[in-house]
Amino acid sequence: DVKVTQSSRYLVKRTGEKVFLECVQDMDHENMFWYRQDPGLGLRLIYFSYDVKMKEKGDIPEGYSVSREKKERFSLILESASTNQTSMYLCASKIMTGEFSGNTIYFGEGSWLTVV
Protein backbone atom coordinates (compact mmCIF):
# COMPACT_ATOMS: atom_id res chain seq x y z
CA ASP A 1 0.00 0.00 0.00
CA VAL A 2 1.22 3.45 -0.91
CA LYS A 3 2.42 5.48 2.02
CA VAL A 4 3.44 9.12 2.22
CA THR A 5 4.06 10.26 5.77
CA GLN A 6 4.30 13.79 7.04
CA SER A 7 5.89 13.75 10.46
CA SER A 8 4.12 16.77 11.92
CA ARG A 9 0.34 17.10 11.61
CA TYR A 10 -0.08 20.29 13.65
CA LEU A 11 2.52 22.95 14.35
CA VAL A 12 2.42 26.40 15.92
CA LYS A 13 5.47 28.58 15.29
CA ARG A 14 6.42 32.16 16.00
CA THR A 15 7.12 34.76 13.34
CA GLY A 16 10.78 34.62 12.30
CA GLU A 17 11.32 31.02 13.37
CA LYS A 18 12.90 28.51 11.01
CA VAL A 19 10.45 25.71 10.29
CA PHE A 20 11.10 22.24 8.89
CA LEU A 21 8.32 20.11 7.42
CA GLU A 22 9.38 16.54 6.78
CA CYS A 23 7.94 14.06 4.31
CA VAL A 24 8.87 10.44 3.78
CA GLN A 25 7.59 7.99 1.18
CA ASP A 26 8.19 4.26 1.15
CA MET A 27 7.38 3.55 -2.51
CA ASP A 28 10.79 4.30 -4.03
CA HIS A 29 9.24 7.18 -6.00
CA GLU A 30 11.59 9.53 -7.84
CA ASN A 31 9.30 12.55 -7.90
CA MET A 32 8.22 14.41 -4.78
CA PHE A 33 6.19 17.59 -4.35
CA TRP A 34 5.18 20.17 -1.79
CA TYR A 35 1.82 21.88 -2.17
CA ARG A 36 0.10 24.48 -0.08
CA GLN A 37 -3.68 24.32 0.38
CA ASP A 38 -5.72 27.44 1.14
CA PRO A 39 -9.51 27.88 0.92
CA GLY A 40 -10.57 29.18 -2.48
CA LEU A 41 -7.06 28.84 -3.89
CA GLY A 42 -6.86 25.09 -4.26
CA LEU A 43 -3.53 23.30 -4.17
CA ARG A 44 -0.60 25.45 -5.19
CA LEU A 45 2.76 23.94 -6.03
CA ILE A 46 5.66 25.29 -3.98
CA TYR A 47 8.58 23.07 -5.05
CA PHE A 48 9.13 19.69 -6.61
CA SER A 49 12.00 17.30 -7.00
CA TYR A 50 12.73 14.90 -9.86
CA ASP A 51 15.30 12.92 -7.96
CA VAL A 52 17.84 13.09 -5.16
CA LYS A 53 19.47 16.52 -4.89
CA MET A 54 17.35 17.84 -7.75
CA LYS A 55 14.72 20.50 -7.21
CA GLU A 56 12.65 22.89 -9.21
CA LYS A 57 10.51 25.86 -8.25
CA GLY A 58 6.77 25.61 -8.48
CA ASP A 59 4.31 28.47 -8.70
CA ILE A 60 4.83 29.99 -5.22
CA PRO A 61 8.43 29.30 -4.08
CA GLU A 62 9.03 32.66 -2.37
CA GLY A 63 9.84 32.25 1.31
CA TYR A 64 10.45 28.52 0.99
CA SER A 65 13.34 26.19 0.24
CA VAL A 66 13.59 22.41 0.00
CA SER A 67 16.06 19.63 0.60
CA ARG A 68 16.22 16.16 -0.98
CA GLU A 69 19.30 14.36 0.32
CA LYS A 70 17.75 10.91 0.20
CA LYS A 71 15.27 9.48 -2.28
CA GLU A 72 12.62 8.78 0.31
CA ARG A 73 12.71 12.14 2.10
CA PHE A 74 11.72 15.61 0.91
CA SER A 75 11.86 18.50 3.36
CA LEU A 76 10.21 21.89 3.10
CA ILE A 77 11.97 24.72 4.91
CA LEU A 78 10.58 28.08 5.92
CA GLU A 79 13.71 30.11 6.62
CA SER A 80 11.85 32.83 8.53
CA ALA A 81 8.21 32.01 9.09
CA SER A 82 5.65 34.73 8.52
CA THR A 83 1.95 34.88 9.35
CA ASN A 84 0.98 34.66 5.67
CA GLN A 85 2.54 31.20 5.62
CA THR A 86 -0.14 29.91 7.95
CA SER A 87 -1.66 27.13 5.88
CA MET A 88 -2.03 23.43 5.29
CA TYR A 89 0.97 21.86 3.57
CA LEU A 90 0.65 18.68 1.55
CA CYS A 91 3.52 16.49 0.45
CA ALA A 92 3.07 14.12 -2.50
CA SER A 93 5.08 11.65 -4.53
CA LYS A 94 4.85 9.72 -7.78
CA ILE A 95 6.78 7.19 -9.74
CA MET A 96 8.76 8.24 -12.78
CA THR A 97 8.30 5.75 -15.56
CA GLY A 98 6.84 5.68 -19.03
CA GLU A 99 5.14 8.29 -21.14
CA PHE A 100 1.57 8.01 -19.93
CA SER A 101 1.90 5.83 -16.90
CA GLY A 102 3.03 6.90 -13.49
CA ASN A 103 1.24 10.23 -13.40
CA THR A 104 -0.83 9.42 -10.33
CA ILE A 105 0.43 11.30 -7.32
CA TYR A 106 -0.10 10.15 -3.75
CA PHE A 107 -0.56 12.64 -0.97
CA GLY A 108 0.43 12.67 2.66
CA GLU A 109 -2.06 13.52 5.41
CA GLY A 110 -1.04 17.17 5.49
CA SER A 111 0.66 19.44 8.02
CA TRP A 112 -1.32 22.28 9.52
CA LEU A 113 1.04 25.17 10.25
CA THR A 114 0.02 28.22 12.25
CA VAL A 115 2.46 31.13 12.47
CA VAL A 116 1.73 33.58 15.27
Next chain:
Amino acid sequence: GENVEQHPSTLSVQEGDSAVIKCTYSDSASNYFPWYKQELGKRPQLIIDIRSNVGEKKDQRIAVTLNKTAKHFSLHITETQPEDSAVYFCAATTGSSNTGKLIFGQGTTLQVKP
Protein backbone atom coordinates in the same frame (compact mmCIF):
# COMPACT_ATOMS: atom_id res chain seq x y z
CA GLY B 1 2.92 27.99 -17.40
CA GLU B 2 -0.24 25.96 -17.01
CA ASN B 3 -3.28 27.56 -15.37
CA VAL B 4 -6.38 25.61 -14.33
CA GLU B 5 -9.71 27.27 -13.55
CA GLN B 6 -12.42 25.31 -11.74
CA HIS B 7 -16.14 26.10 -11.33
CA PRO B 8 -18.27 26.27 -9.32
CA SER B 9 -16.53 26.83 -6.01
CA THR B 10 -19.49 25.37 -4.11
CA LEU B 11 -22.24 23.05 -5.26
CA SER B 12 -25.24 21.81 -3.31
CA VAL B 13 -27.49 19.04 -4.68
CA GLN B 14 -30.21 16.77 -3.39
CA GLU B 15 -29.38 13.13 -2.90
CA GLY B 16 -30.02 11.28 -6.14
CA ASP B 17 -29.44 14.30 -8.36
CA SER B 18 -26.45 14.70 -10.67
CA ALA B 19 -23.49 17.02 -10.06
CA VAL B 20 -21.20 18.54 -12.67
CA ILE B 21 -17.90 20.31 -12.03
CA LYS B 22 -16.08 22.05 -14.86
CA CYS B 23 -12.43 22.94 -15.41
CA THR B 24 -10.55 24.81 -18.11
CA TYR B 25 -6.83 24.74 -18.74
CA SER B 26 -4.50 27.05 -20.60
CA ASP B 27 -1.66 24.87 -21.90
CA SER B 28 -2.67 23.07 -25.10
CA ALA B 29 0.18 20.60 -24.51
CA SER B 30 -1.47 19.25 -21.35
CA ASN B 31 -2.05 15.53 -21.73
CA TYR B 32 -3.27 14.16 -18.40
CA PHE B 33 -6.28 15.27 -16.38
CA PRO B 34 -6.98 13.67 -12.98
CA TRP B 35 -9.70 14.39 -10.46
CA TYR B 36 -9.07 14.16 -6.73
CA LYS B 37 -11.57 13.92 -3.89
CA GLN B 38 -10.71 15.25 -0.45
CA GLU B 39 -12.97 14.34 2.45
CA LEU B 40 -12.92 16.52 5.53
CA GLY B 41 -9.64 16.16 7.41
CA LYS B 42 -8.23 13.65 4.94
CA ARG B 43 -5.74 13.63 2.12
CA PRO B 44 -6.80 14.12 -1.52
CA GLN B 45 -7.25 10.83 -3.34
CA LEU B 46 -7.50 10.09 -7.03
CA ILE B 47 -11.00 9.13 -8.14
CA ILE B 48 -10.72 9.17 -11.94
CA ASP B 49 -8.40 10.44 -14.63
CA ILE B 50 -8.39 10.89 -18.39
CA ARG B 51 -5.62 11.18 -20.93
CA SER B 52 -5.58 13.48 -23.93
CA ASN B 53 -6.13 10.68 -26.42
CA VAL B 54 -9.52 9.84 -24.89
CA GLY B 55 -12.73 11.93 -24.94
CA GLU B 56 -14.67 10.27 -22.16
CA LYS B 57 -14.14 7.81 -19.34
CA LYS B 58 -16.62 6.30 -16.92
CA ASP B 59 -16.30 4.44 -13.65
CA GLN B 60 -19.66 3.47 -12.12
CA ARG B 61 -21.37 6.73 -11.08
CA ILE B 62 -18.43 8.92 -12.03
CA ALA B 63 -17.52 10.08 -15.53
CA VAL B 64 -15.08 12.57 -16.96
CA THR B 65 -15.26 14.22 -20.38
CA LEU B 66 -12.51 16.08 -22.19
CA ASN B 67 -12.81 18.64 -24.98
CA LYS B 68 -9.29 19.32 -26.20
CA THR B 69 -10.36 21.93 -28.73
CA ALA B 70 -12.05 24.03 -26.09
CA LYS B 71 -9.46 23.06 -23.44
CA HIS B 72 -11.98 22.04 -20.86
CA PHE B 73 -12.87 18.90 -18.97
CA SER B 74 -15.70 18.03 -16.61
CA LEU B 75 -16.53 15.64 -13.80
CA HIS B 76 -20.03 14.15 -13.74
CA ILE B 77 -21.41 12.37 -10.70
CA THR B 78 -24.78 10.67 -11.12
CA GLU B 79 -27.17 9.45 -8.41
CA THR B 80 -25.30 11.43 -5.78
CA GLN B 81 -25.11 10.09 -2.24
CA PRO B 82 -24.27 11.85 1.05
CA GLU B 83 -20.84 10.18 1.06
CA ASP B 84 -20.04 12.06 -2.16
CA SER B 85 -19.88 15.24 -0.06
CA ALA B 86 -16.28 16.44 -0.22
CA VAL B 87 -13.96 18.89 -1.93
CA TYR B 88 -13.12 17.93 -5.50
CA PHE B 89 -10.02 19.12 -7.34
CA CYS B 90 -9.29 18.92 -11.03
CA ALA B 91 -5.72 19.04 -12.30
CA ALA B 92 -3.76 19.12 -15.53
CA THR B 93 -0.24 18.20 -16.41
CA THR B 94 2.09 18.40 -19.37
CA GLY B 95 5.08 16.35 -20.33
CA SER B 96 5.99 12.83 -19.45
CA SER B 97 5.77 11.33 -16.02
CA ASN B 98 9.46 12.12 -15.72
CA THR B 99 9.00 15.85 -15.73
CA GLY B 100 5.28 16.50 -15.58
CA LYS B 101 3.91 18.40 -12.64
CA LEU B 102 0.27 18.56 -11.65
CA ILE B 103 -1.36 21.99 -11.55
CA PHE B 104 -4.62 22.00 -9.60
CA GLY B 105 -7.82 23.99 -9.85
CA GLN B 106 -9.25 25.96 -6.94
CA GLY B 107 -11.49 23.16 -5.72
CA THR B 108 -15.27 22.62 -5.54
CA THR B 109 -17.03 21.90 -2.26
CA LEU B 110 -19.86 19.50 -3.03
CA GLN B 111 -22.64 19.08 -0.51
CA VAL B 112 -25.19 16.30 -1.05
CA LYS B 113 -28.29 16.82 1.04
CA PRO B 114 -30.11 13.69 2.20
